[in-house]
Amino acid sequence: MKILLLTAGSRGDVEPFVALARSAEGRGHQVRLGIPDHSGVNTDGIDTVSLHMDFAQLIDDQGVSPRAAARTFRTVIRPAMGRLLFAAVQQIVTFAPDVVVYHPKILSAPVAANRVGIPSVIVETVPSVSRTREFPAPYITPVNLGPLNRATYLAAPLAALMFRSGLDAAFKELPPGPNRRGGQRVSMIPVSPQLLPRPHDWPPTVHLTGYWDGKPAPVGADAELEDFIDGGKFVYAGFGSMKAGDARERGEIVLEAARRCSLRVLVTTGWGGLDIPTTAHEDVLVRESVAHDHVLPHATAAIHHGGAGTVHAAARAGVPSIVVPFIGDQPFWGHLLHRRGLGPAPIPYRKLTADRLTDAIGKAGDCRHYAAQVGERVREEDGATAAVHVLENLAG
Structure with missing residues (x-):
């Protein structure tokens, strides 16, 4: 055919x-x-x-x-x-x-x-x-x-x-x-x-x-990334193609909230959705992109924009999602994950603050056990x- x-x-x-x-x-x-x-x-x-x-x-x-x-x-x-x-x-x-x-x-x-x-x-x-x-x-x-x-x-x-x-x-x-x-x-x-x-x-x-999840792409050698993954608890943060508003301010909010929760943060800048100051410390690692299937299973939670691909990547990895929707279908996915017990209520990007994100990271911890169970079933599909x-x- x-x-x-x-x-x-x-x-x-x-x-x-x-x-x-x-x-x-x-x-x-x-x-x-x-x-x-x-x-x-x-x-x-x-x-x-x-x-x-x-x-x-x-x-x-x-x-x-x-x-x-x-x-x-x-x-x-x-x-x-x-x-x-x-x-x-x-x-x-x-x-x-x-x-x-x-x-x-x-x-x-x-x-x-x-x-x-x-x-x-x-x-x-x-x-x-x-x-x-x-x-x-x-x-x-x-x-x-x-x-x-x-x-x-x-x-x-x-x-x-x-x-x-x-x-x-x-x-x-x-x-x-x-x-x-x-x-x-x-x-x-x-x-x-x-x-x-x-x-x-x-x-x-x-x-x-x-x-429709393809075979994982080969992961290139990145010793710094591997060391970061092995170095303790961290949250993942990436907003994909969502280039809107003040990306530097969002980056600072993500860093502040993660540090309040005593977590390191792996940031992907994507097409400009997040910007991290060059003065970021050793508790932060910045990449333009990473292989979700390689990284997310090790994260405590995934902070993302709520695109369908990232939603499924986090679900497949068995980790809670903290959705910060920008446009289109993203609020739908954020509310759906919340109703399904896979993450806290979504935070619209214009309302993102360090206080709200800190609270969401804390609530995401309550979803980890169920998210892991769902991840096992999604991986069977x-x-x-x-x-x-x-x-x-x-x-x-």
């Missing part, structure tokens, strides 16, 4: 697709993976193509501020999305796959797949498309609205209207003629049921597979293989 995988976004949007690609190839399928530029994810050995959009550069230029995004929507974001949508359609036409598996940002994928008569599968890295009464759309609100929850999912299709011109340009690459109908719509959700139990009202076409089985059954 020829499988085309198309994804867009930051590292957390790319890593699950890489894991799926490797799993599918391991079962003998031919895979092509379309990803954004400079994702920072190891794709060695995979047939990989660029979708001509650089999310890292977008964030570096304007951070994650909604105001900045609104100011640059016409001049930067809409043209960038246009290139992405166009490249996705080109790959569907030239690769001629048997099935297209796509991230929700690839708005052109389902229409293009339907036009050429092949099935398409949407990958909800965040469960924001498949409607349910049990919780609202994660990008809308983390507050349960009861009977109004299903209505919140109606906002998702509006995104296509914002990029109508880019979609129209992309569809010109398609062969003429009517749609050939590639089959029923199928969704795959790469989320652990240990974190999100399957809602009762999802239809059978929605597959909660478990997280093989979501990527389950997802490949869904695709094989779909191709039938």
Whole structure:
């Protein structure tokens, strides 16, 4: 089977697709993976193509501020999305796959797949498309609205209207003629049921597979990091791609709170979410990034922004999460982990203080035993293989 995988976004949007690609190839399928530029994810050995959009550069230029995004929507974001949508359609036409598996940002994928008569599968890295009464759309609100929850999912299709011109340009690459109908719509959700139990009202076409976690990447020699890990209790702190607000002030807050709790701190600066003064002492180690699967099992807690990838990495490691959400789905994950007993209540980044973070670190200690139990169950999952089985059954 020829499988085309198309994804867009930051590292957390790319890593699950890489894991799926490797799993599918391991079962003998031919895979092509379309990803954004400079994702920072190891794709060695995979047939990989660029979708001509650089999310890292977008964030570096304007951070994650909604105001900045609104100011640059016409001049930067809409043209960038246009290139992405166009490249996705080109790959569907030239690769001629048997099935297209796509991230929700690839708005052109389902229409293009339907036009050429092949099935398409949407990958909800965040469960924001498949409607349910049990919780609202994660990008809308983390507050349960009861009977109004299903209505919140109606906002998702509006995104296509914002990029109508880019979609129209992309569809010109398609062969003429009517749609050939590639089959029923199928969704795959790469989320652990240990974190999100399957809602009762999802239809059978929605597959909660478990997280798509690839084989751990080889860890390069870093004697200083190994010595730090072996040197006593520490917390991990990293905010990934969340470049917003005062990163230096956040760094100082993290250091102060950890020291109040007599803990050392391993900091990852990511794309600019944290900045640590050069005068930091021996109880602090700073890296741009680290392998979560190598580091987190040794930490007492993980302080992070609440991206889906980091949420699952911490859960898999069996450590509590202290979520400091910035935008999008992050408040959803923060509140979900809190409800599941895997961390204290989230602290929005604008409300982060040393006092609040110190209190959260203390409360995280009460979650350690249960987090370790959940970690054992999450490590037993093989979501990527389950997802490949869904695709094989779909191709039938």
